Amino acid sequence: MSNILLIFLLQIILVPTLSLRIIFVVKNMSILASIFGFLEALIYVFGLSIVLSGEQSIPEMLVYALGFAAGIFLGNYIENKLALGYTTLTVNLMNRNTELVSTLRNNGYGVTVFEGMGKDSVRYQLQILTKRSLEENVMSIIEKFDPSAFIISYEPRKFKGGYLLKAMKKTKKRKS
Known part of the structure; x- marks a missing residue:
């Protein structure tokens, strides 16, 4: 036994x-x-x-x-x-939803907005890179402001530059 x-x-x-x-x-x-x-x-x-x-x-x-x-x-x-690493969220929206974009940015997330042509009309795509541990928080903000958003999440292996790295450097400077 x-x-x-x-x-x-x-x-x-x-x-x-x-x-x-x-x-x-x-x-x-x-x-x-x-x-x-x-x-x-x-x-x-x-x-x-x-x-x-x-x-x-x-x-x-x-x-x-x-x-x-x-x-x-x-x-x-x-x-x-x-939740080690980072995640990239690609969010497809029917409308521009500037309130969602502003809320995400005000919460410290870098958001890039793209405009494209869908089957029937203009569509908007948000691209957000964040720490994986914050993914659920980003998803809940998106869900709150646009429940019909189509979201794809994936883990990037490498990245260089951009808003997230600048924000991380600012945070490190404040702590030291």
Whole structure:
């Protein structure tokens, strides 16, 4: 019974560690990725040695798999809470909605407005780059001012210059 609990606990620790390692690799954070890779390998070898030693009981193997699934859930939860990186929101509007644009800018978000031709009339597109941890806040502002807006969110890998970097530099200067 103690082996089963240990296996489950190891899997719940292993899989979020694996998830975080992958995230840090993708975000080009090599030192953190290496640290989590070391921990991942250590936990993996230890857990697998318990499962494969002795009689290889079916309950232990099932708990190993169940712990893996629970670890995926926990890893996803942790990743969403950390919300590392940035997100770009592309917002398509039927109307110019200057009140929405002003509100977003007054809340510190950089907004670029494009005008284009849709199927039946002129459409407006907003492009907003923000920290991923603030994405839900931006979405709620958009929803409040234009519930029919079409929104696409994606994570940019690299960017250079622009409003967000200027705002971050101002914030750092104020703190020092």
